[in-house]
Amino acid sequence: MKDDTPNMMRAQRLGVLTQHETLALVRADCPVCRSEGMSAHSQVTVTHGDKSVIATLYQVTEDWLPIGTVGLTDSAWEKLDLEDGSLVHLTHTPPLSSLAYVRQRIFDDGLTDAQLRTIIFDIVRGAYSDIHLTAFVTATAAKPLATREVISLTRAMIDTGDKIDWGITPVADKHCVGGLPANRTTPIVVSIVAANGLLIPKTSSRAITSPAGTADTMETLTRVELNRTELRQVIEKEGGCFIWGDAVDFSPADTAIIRVERALNFDSAGSMVASVLSKKIAAGATHVVIDIPVGPTAKVRNRAQARELADLFTTVASTFNLKLRIEVTDGSQPIGRGIGPALEARDVRDVLKCTPDAPQDLRDKSLTLAAAVLELTGKAREGAGLALAAETLDSGRAWDKFIAICKAQGGVFEPPVSAYQRPVNATRSGRVAAIDNQRLARVAKLAGAPDDKAAGLDLHVRIGDTVRQGDPLYTLHTESIGELSYVLDYVKSNTDIIELTR
């Protein structure tokens, strides 16, 4: 028989940083757990006043944690507004009925609007462990979401976050489905579009499967973690912004889902469309340009896949009265030279400042996308967008707008420079026939990107270039000798990332 003591415990800050999951540590011989029948890996609800979080329980057998105390990770500390010694309640977390829907999605049918809504609601309130989240994400990838389900998922994601209404139209936005290293067009497009008087409250993600997201890159140039009030101030003042989307949390469900997708290094079409569109709609966008790069080692492999994805984007967007324009672009190789936050930031600045050696491909692509936004919103008539975009860039108006936005966000920073550089040379002479985007991205990640801002690589060749044996193909940038030797191991066993033909 167990004791029946009241389930109050003293909170102790563990100072353990978890990205997401809340851990609750208690002594294995703790009377509360015995009386409540809680065991290791139980999901428990920790309540303090009117706030509560769901945590995974771990048991401790050593004395460093006193009996009657619950050790909590930092995420709980903030959500519950705790001080050391605060009294909290530990209770059972009721069984999650929405897990039956996840099982249904795996074994049987698709899900209804109400079922998907329940799953998303449970994810947002933190009731899904990594295992539950992963099962949902994998099931909707292995058996792709129907268009109907993508619409439901998008709506549920919008409804579980906060929406911004700008009170005017058009409100522009752009998004790239990714899969291409570098390709850092966003800061350039936003600067051009905002310089023409349009609102473009673009939020960006950190890297999901890539060596850098736009937020990682922009973080080397300005402050990107702004809250909603600050976002509104920047947009009202300058029209555009370069901020990290998670900080304003337009779609908390999506944030949880993307964390799992990052660990698995994939996302599925349906989940991506719901993720992108829910965030655009919540951010108040009315006119959105979607960039779909197509190439053998890009995320979208061929034209047929691109068409299918474009159709899904278009159908879902129209349900929410969102005007969409899809640009299918060349995804056969990286855009720009640097791969990694600071190296990409350098390219972005060079294009905006129109320096003579700025990467031409990054300039051309940014102009194309900016033109699409200008035309879609009616700022330029059909066919006149490109000229207006080029004029905005060449006149210095885009660069001025860029600096103004950075200042409004909190300052203009100088990107860091890496501690170690090492060229990777051609093992023989030949012509560059292909570049493997995915393995090149992996090289940049192994070098330390995106966590190390200065890490990554600089690409010196493009498809069609002729190189001689010993010529540098790319240069590795790392912050430590450990990482340098680690990435060199990978490079040595992957000499065909840049494919050379005679």
Next chain:
Amino acid sequence: MKDDTPNMMRAQRLGVLTQHETLALVRADCPVCRSEGMSAHSQVTVTHGDKSVIATLYQVTEDWLPIGTVGLTDSAWEKLDLEDGSLVHLTHTPPLSSLAYVRQRIFDDGLTDAQLRTIIFDIVRGAYSDIHLTAFVTATAAKPLATREVISLTRAMIDTGDKIDWGITPVADKHCVGGLPANRTTPIVVSIVAANGLLIPKTSSRAITSPAGTADTMETLTRVELNRTELRQVIEKEGGCFIWGDAVDFSPADTAIIRVERALNFDSAGSMVASVLSKKIAAGATHVVIDIPVGPTAKVRNRAQARELADLFTTVASTFNLKLRIEVTDGSQPIGRGIGPALEARDVRDVLKCTPDAPQDLRDKSLTLAAAVLELTGKAREGAGLALAAETLDSGRAWDKFIAICKAQGGVFEPPVSAYQRPVNATRSGRVAAIDNQRLARVAKLAGAPDDKAAGLDLHVRIGDTVRQGDPLYTLHTESIGELSYVLDYVKSNTDIIELTR
């Protein structure tokens, strides 16, 4: 730029019990992590002498963990053979190439023998996090494994564990695919079979999705955590055993997979067949009886599903020269009365001792399965198995064998009795038309089973019985008031678990 200090750290035992995952806690400002480029949630390899484990890194910002120290969970402590203050190495874990196969399984094709083998090998060496494991498990459930893949998976699971060779044939075994609460035939079948001179080195699991596994039940009657040497001694002395399979770890990959399936409350046909057959083959079985209960709320819902599963079992078994007999049985309601470890143990004992009020259905089903084993192994001729099984039970030979095995395993225990009992009564008069196995199992789990050995429920009715309003349908058993009120909440909103018609 980061420091480049050698990556040695002092180990500190956290005393945190994790079921599986190894956690490594380090100070956020630790030089080793900075020099190696390790961040929160990195997978790191911790090495001590010639032993190593893969751990997930968490960062600590508080002083309770000194700089230069790595806090490790108990699993690491045992695997690495550590003492407090031992010096360990922390290094990057190389990228897992087998995750590409998991992605392939989700988005494209089935996997080859070599690909599945690589995945299973990586799982066994602890390289898969919960997210990776869950993606693999879910992918093979959403897009069922082909027979060819089930064979590969079975072989990989056998090859990553240790195999026992008994040097004789036949070696018998039995397995129930489950989904039916109680249904605790194993201890009875093993006793009857072993009493007839056969070898039956049956290992059992703890509960996966049920309120009790055979190992949980038998743990209330004898010691079940035996190592391989002890298993061999018990089998050589008594012919049969009732031990927990994980303790002898015939299939470490399966142990990891089942942990995830438990959290998700499902398993798929292919994964189940590979799991069951790999463990039987590793345990040296040559002749195996498989019980497939069929019922609307059992794991197998109808005859067609049962046939499909039976075919898969048969095909895979024949690849490994395993003789199989499938028994499709009635799965419309629980077998026996008690649901929960100690309550089921009482029923098992009653049947073995032939007490007058022993549950008849448990006796009948155990005899059927024992007869199947006796006939399959040639111990009884076709059609004579049932009489031999009944004689073994009624003569007391099975009971004697049961006690002998328990003694050989380390003693005969008395099952515990619950602290709190509460009947759940019929809200109206009527005839029992159906019993929902799954929700009844959930009631027993909410009451505390299987962690609380005495918890669960006692079922007082069977399909076809007539009850009057106020008659007890079942009695709840719990170890705490907290659990009692928790399970009563569920019971009150699920009054149709036992379906009554006029």
